[in-house]
Amino acid sequence: MASIREKKQDQKTISFQFTCCLGRDEKGKQIRRYSTWTPPKALTLTKARIAAQKAAEKWEREERVAYEKDLKDPEFAKSKEVAPIQTDFVTFAEQDWFALCIDDGEHKPKTIAFYADTMKNIVAYFAGKTLQNMTATDIQKFLIYLRTERHYSPQNVHHHHRTLNMIFNFAVKQDLVQKNPMDNVDKPRLPKHKVDALSQEEAQEFFKALSSCPLDFRCLLLLLITTGLRRGECLGLKWRDIDEQRALLRVERNITYTPKSGIVVSTPKTAAGIRVVPLMDSVLCLLRLLKAQCQRAHADAIIEDGFIFHGESGIFTPRDPAAITQRVKRFMKANALPDMSPHDLRHSCATLLLSSGADIKSVQEILGHANASTTLNFYVRADIKQMKTATDKMAAAFGL
Numbered sequence: 001m002a003s004i005r006e007k008k009q010d011q012k013t014i015s016f017q018f019t020c021c022l023g024r025d026e027k028g029k030q031i032r033r034y035s036t037w038t039p040p041k042a043l044t045l046t047k048a049r050i051a052a053q054k055a056a057e058k059w060e061r062e063e064r065v066a067y068e069k070d071l072k073d074p075e076f077a078k079s080k081e082v083a084p085i086q087t088d089f090v091t092f093a094e095q096d097w098f099a100l101c102i103d104d105g106e107h108k109p110k111t112i113a114f115y116a117d118t119m120k121n122i123v124a125y126f127a128g129k130t131l132q133n134m135t136a137t138d139i140q141k142f143l144i145y146l147r148t149e150r151h152y153s154p155q156n157v158h159h160h161h162r163t164l165n166m167i168f169n170f171a172v173k174q175d176l177v178q179k180n181p182m183d184n185v186d187k188p189r190l191p192k193h194k195v196d197a198l199s200q201e202e203a204q205e206f207f208k209a210l211s212s213c214p215l216d217f218r219c220l221l222l223l224l225i226t227t228g229l230r231r232g233e234c235l236g237l238k239w240r241d242i243d244e245q246r247a248l249l250r251v252e253r254n255i256t257y258t259p260k261s262g263i264v265v266s267t268p269k270t271a272a273g274i275r276v277v278p279l280m281d282s283v284l285c286l287l288r289l290l291k292a293q294c295q296r297a298h299a300d301a302i303i304e305d306g307f308i309f310h311g312e313s314g315i316f317t318p319r320d321p322a323a324i325t326q327r328v329k330r331f332m333k334a335n336a337l338p339d340m341s342p343h344d345l346r347h348s349c350a351t352l353l354l355s356s357g358a359d360i361k362s363v364q365e366i367l368g369h370a371n372a373s374t375t376l377n378f379y380v381r382a383d384i385k386q387m388k389t390a391t392d393k394m395a396a397a398f399g400l
Helices: 044-071 073-080 089-102 109-125 138-149 152-175 200-212 213-226 231-235 281-297 322-336 342-355 360-367 371-378 384-398
Strands: 003-009 012-024 030-037 248-251 254-258 263-267 275-278 313-316
Touching: 003 044, 012 044, 030 044, 089 109, 089 152, 109 138, 109 152, 109 254, 109 263, 138 152, 200 213, 200 342, 213 231, 213 281, 213 322, 213 342, 231 254, 231 322, 231 342, 254 322, 275 360, 322 342, 342 360
Parallel strands: none
Antiparallel strands: 003 012, 012 030, 248 275, 254 263
16 A cells, blocks of 8 residues: 655645555565655645545556556566657767767777768767657668768768667667667668779789889789788788798788878787788798898888888888878879779789689688688689689589
């Protein structure tokens, strides 16, 4: 039975507080409900007390019915708790999700800059919206707006979809919304792009053109196409990373640039990116020549801890990755080769290795992919010559 307590002001009863116990939670703590009832002003105190008793009994019955319903339908109970909450979406996205999940000291500057840039469109579009009132329809309209009015690429629209999904998943964990509205938003379809890579014939022309390059740039291009290093990984190499005795190269650094942080030296993109890669004898020979050149130019320095492809300020400062991309593109254009970036040379390395008979696992390890499926999905493709060879082998096997 509900307990009733009179609340007084200036020695006069102004309201009644009702309290009832509905049971105990899993920890044995009493589940209590409270309510305040104010009697009509015309009632005397005696009549107000009688009316309060009846009101308390009615209120307790309603609370018990609601409690039993909540026990049978926990999701409905959760929705009732969340419903009164109204959280400004932009404030939550910027001050809670971004601050606690992205700019948290765990992510690299490049990743932080990526999500900060993606957030600009999201907060601008949803300014004034509350987290709890945003629907799947609202979000679907936003994605359509990005495609049709901003003319964003499918990949860019996909990034916005993923960011919103992360924001709402965090809101669910914080008990601010009952369900992620992104569950009812179709994920943008990504067209499968053919990987840009040099063919066997183009690779031959590429290698011929290297003879006219300065030694340092020649070494850089050879490393990109024969080891499959990412641009930033290549620029992160130091002389001590080369094991000349075993012709191996250790990859443990990555150079990135963002307008906010400038040039940053960090670890590779993934844990699998820290790896050891074999060097071709011809490439190792050129690297030895480059090292000797570097030692002559910096006779007073211990160059082992210097960057192989260093910045303008000296061997101990990293180079801006963007400058390398432009230089590679100029080289490709000057030699009538396909317009390719350093990353396309990484693609070329993978396809050339596979077409030369390398196994998937070896190529995965060389490229630093976390799993073989990435290697398979991106790089395994056959040209008409390879397909003809495959059918010829089958014909020979069965005497066809």
